Amino acid sequence: MPTLTPKQREIVGRERKILDVARGMILEGGHGALSMDRIAEEIDYSKGTVYQHFSSKEDVVAALFIETCAQRTAMFQRACAFRGTTRERVTAIGVADRLFVTRHPDHFRIENLADLDIVFSKTSTQRQEMRNRIKKSMMQAMDRVVAEAVSAGDLELAEGVPHCQVLYGLWSLSVGHHTIRSSRDPSEQMALLPGWLSLWQNYLALLDGYGWTPLSTQWDYLASRDRIVAEAFPEFDPEDAQFDR
Amino acid sequence: MPTLTPKQREIVGRERKILDVARGMILEGGHGALSMDRIAEEIDYSKGTVYQHFSSKEDVVAALFIETCAQRTAMFQRACAFRGTTRERVTAIGVADRLFVTRHPDHFRIENLADLDIVFSKTSTQRQEMRNRIKKSMMQAMDRVVAEAVSAGDLELAEGVPHCQVLYGLWSLSVGHHTIRSSRDPSEQMALLPGWLSLWQNYLALLDGYGWTPLSTQWDYLASRDRIVAEAFPEFDPEDAQFDR
DNA sequence: GATTAAAATTGACGCGCCGTCAATAATGAC
């Protein structure tokens, strides 16, 4: 086991601190509030030292993205392993998404930044590959659920419609929801259902529309939701997830 | 009729030019490529003059957003007036969205910028109100279609689900789609259906899932699509819309 | 056409931020 010198430990700890400080800045004021000078100031090292860890501002954003995305992927994989019907498993992904967001309310701000081509283009190829690997493994886990559903007969797709089409629908709903909600303009909020329930309703409708059985009219998916939290994500308190907000 | 002095005409023309130049900059390189200094340079006036038209960089973005959004709203209103079943009308909104995007490929880049709270918070209240008014009239037109569908019996919503829930689903799908596609990362593009068709499929599934009749299994909505373009948007060439890409 | 008040235009300035780099200090191997 390679034991670390005090110096090396200092370096590791500093990197952690940089990321934490940066995350806080983005959370409070978006990309504009993130400043390399301010990071240096807050961690009490010079700017040059910060640049020893990250080659640019975008590199920091990319690192943050990868960090949180890895956790997200891990949660999705756990969701996909849920023991239940295939539709319950795909539902579990939606639940995981919600639980994740309560833990990392900053992630979507970062994701919207990081997915702008510009960010990763300014980053080392190493980090680019890491990002692609993570995203890919997330997709793969989810794709497997759809494939299973098809082979189990729970889902019959029309001629010429690929598996991932269903996935893409759920993905779009989630991204759209988070994007819309992150702009906290009251005029948009209309007379909507409270936050997460509106996304949940759309999940139900989309999956029903694709004919993924058992349909929401034949099954109590709110009960499934509670079972999913209890069994796949026991470390989460259902209260904290605020499913009704 | 108030005739304009040469000076006033110059000012109006200059404002047009500023917006055009700014739009081009955002289109080519996003928010980062937009620079007040460069605008001044390109229109051959000093920076101070640019600031006579717009109070800040964000103000320019806001103006661009309002401009394009107004056109978008107008197209949606035309879509809602389409003569056909209620579901055809809501489909027409999706078609209008597509036609609009082909005309203004830069709009979603701008929308994603403009909806970040930060932008409009740095803008005059006048512009903020204008934005809210436009967004509201867009929502209202669409909401009317849903209300009609419910009262005509084409759509029955479950207990406690408000009208706009359906709208919110379509809206999320569209925003999600455009957001995902605007990050042109090949790894995400998976084995998807070509661009717009994947959004179309999800529209169909979502509306089927909400039970909006006639269902896609009972009606040829691709034929409706062509009729919609021909009747509601005759100025568009169906070729240009690239529905298959 | 001359006069003059109001409006428009200019560009230099202060400030903050990014990323670099030569100079300096700390580390640890021998």
Place this chain on the structure above:
DNA sequence: GTCATTATTGACGGCGCGTCAATTTTAATC
């Protein structure tokens, strides 16, 4: 204790935003 390697510093060049006092242009009036 010596010295090569590695880490740290902060001043610097460059760029962009938004301001403002000074200057020019406009157009209304005599």
